[in-house]
Amino acid sequence: AAGVIQSPRHLIKEKRETATLKCYPIPRHDTVYWYQQGPGQDPQFLISFYEKMQSDKGSIPDRFSAQQFSDYHSELNMSSLELGDSALYFCASSWGQSSYNEQFFGPGTRLTVL
Amino acid sequence: QKEVEQNSGPLSVPEGAIASLNCTYSDRVSQSFFWYRQYSGKSPELIMSIYSNGDKEDGRFTAQLNKASQYVSLLIRDSQPSDSATYLCAVNTGGFKTIFGAGTRLFVKA
Numbered sequence: 001a002a003g004v005i006q007s008p009r010h011l012i013k014e015k016r017e018t019a020t021l022k023c024y025p026i027p028r029h030d031t032v033y034w035y036q037q038g039p040g041q042d043p044q045f046l047i048s049f050y051e052k053m054q055s056d057k058g059s060i061p062d063r064f065s066a067q068q069f070s071d072y073h074s075e076l077n078m079s080s081l082e083l084g085d086s087a088l089y090f091c092a093s094s095w096g097q098s099s100y101n102e103q104f105f106g107p108g109t110r111l112t113v114l
Numbered sequence: 115q116k117e118v119e120q121n122s123g124p125l126s127v128p129e130g131a132i133a134s135l136n137c138t139y140s141d142r143v144s145q146s147f148f149w150y151r152q153y154s155g156k157s158p159e160l161i162m163s164i165y166s167n168g169d170k171e172d173g174r175f176t177a178q179l180n181k182a183s184q185y186v187s188l189l190i191r192d193s194q195p196s197d198s199a200t201y202l203c204a205v206n207t208g209g210f211k212t213i214f215g216a217g218t219r220l221f222v223k224a
Contacts, residue, residue, distance in 0.1 A: 031210065042202060042217055043158065048210040056210035090157055100146045100165055103212065105157040 002027055004093050004106030012112045013081050021076040021109045025093030031055065032074040033103060034066060035090040043090060049074055078111075086113045117141060118205050120215035128223050133190040135218050137203030140184070147179055148204040149188045151197075152217065158202055162188065193222045 005024040013019050025032050031050045035043035036059075045058035049068035060066075063081075068074045078085060088108045094101035119138050127133045135149075146165050150158035162177040164170045164186065170177045176189040186205075190197055200217040207213075 033210070033212070042214040045211050045213070050210065058211055088155075100163075100206075102148065102160055102163050104160060105150075108157050 004091055004104055006089075006091050006106040006109050008109060009107065010110050010112075012114065014114055015081055015083060017081050017113075019078045019081060019111060021078070021089055021091075021111070023074045023076070023091030023093075023106060025072050025074070025091075026095075026104055029093035029095045029104075030072055031094045031096070031101065032068055032072070033092040033094075034060075034074070034076050035092065035105075037088045037090060037108075039087075041087075046076070081113045083113050086111060116215070117213045118203055118215035120201075120203050120218045122216055123219040124221050125218055126221045126223060127193050129193060129195060131193050131222075133193045133197065133220055133222070135188040135190070135201050135203075135220065137186045137188075137205075137215055138184055139186070139203075139205045139213075141205070141207045142181075142184065144181075144184075144205045144207045146206045147177070147186045148206075148212070149175075149177060149186075150202040150204060150214075152200045152202055154200075161201075190220075193220075195222045195224045198222045 033048040034046040037043045046060040066076045092103040092105045149162045152158045164177040174191045178187045202217045203215040
């Protein structure tokens with residue numbers, strides 16, 4: 001079965017640079033979630049989109065923005081990168097507008113900021 | 115107090131034993147509950163979801179929910195070394211935001 005696709009899988013950036021992470025949800029899934037997971041930490045919810053509209057917002061820094069496109073893929077844009085932004089970034093997808101919907105995670109993008 | 119609390123472990127059980135993982139949550143309006151397994155450096159993998167009080171069984175896994183006590187647990191029967199991972203409890207209160215616990219590390223000794 002098709003899974004969530006994330007690209008790139010690894011990314012190395014310098015401080016103050018920008019980064020763009022991409023997420024392609026499972027086919028027919030219309031909701032995308034972004035999470036940040038630091039070493040030894042639990043996944044922290046950043047933001048979610050349902051039917052191309054922002055549906056909820058968590059602890060996403062103002063330096064970050066995201067959107068969902070007409071084909072339901074999503075991009076997380078990160079600017080003025082800081083050392084503390086180094087983490088695993090996961091995208092998850094689900095179908096429908098319900099808290100009962102199970103989220104399926106992609107393999108993640110490992111971002112390293114030097 | 116964290117919204118979702120788990121014992122960080124590590125929880126060590128011998129192969130073939132039952133592993134019991136526990137989770138408490140603070141928001142009484144929470145509606146849906148999930149258990150994820152995460153291997154080091156990998157993404158969380160959904161194991162079980164549970165929405166109503168009682169037990170839900172799927173193979174070697176049983177999820178238990180008690181909304182009055184704001185408690186959800188995961189039992190793993192016949193534990194295998196391949197079950198060694200971090201188990202994340204996740205709770206949704208009705209919107210799109212899912213809160214994860216810090217996870218319990220499980221070691222299954224061969």
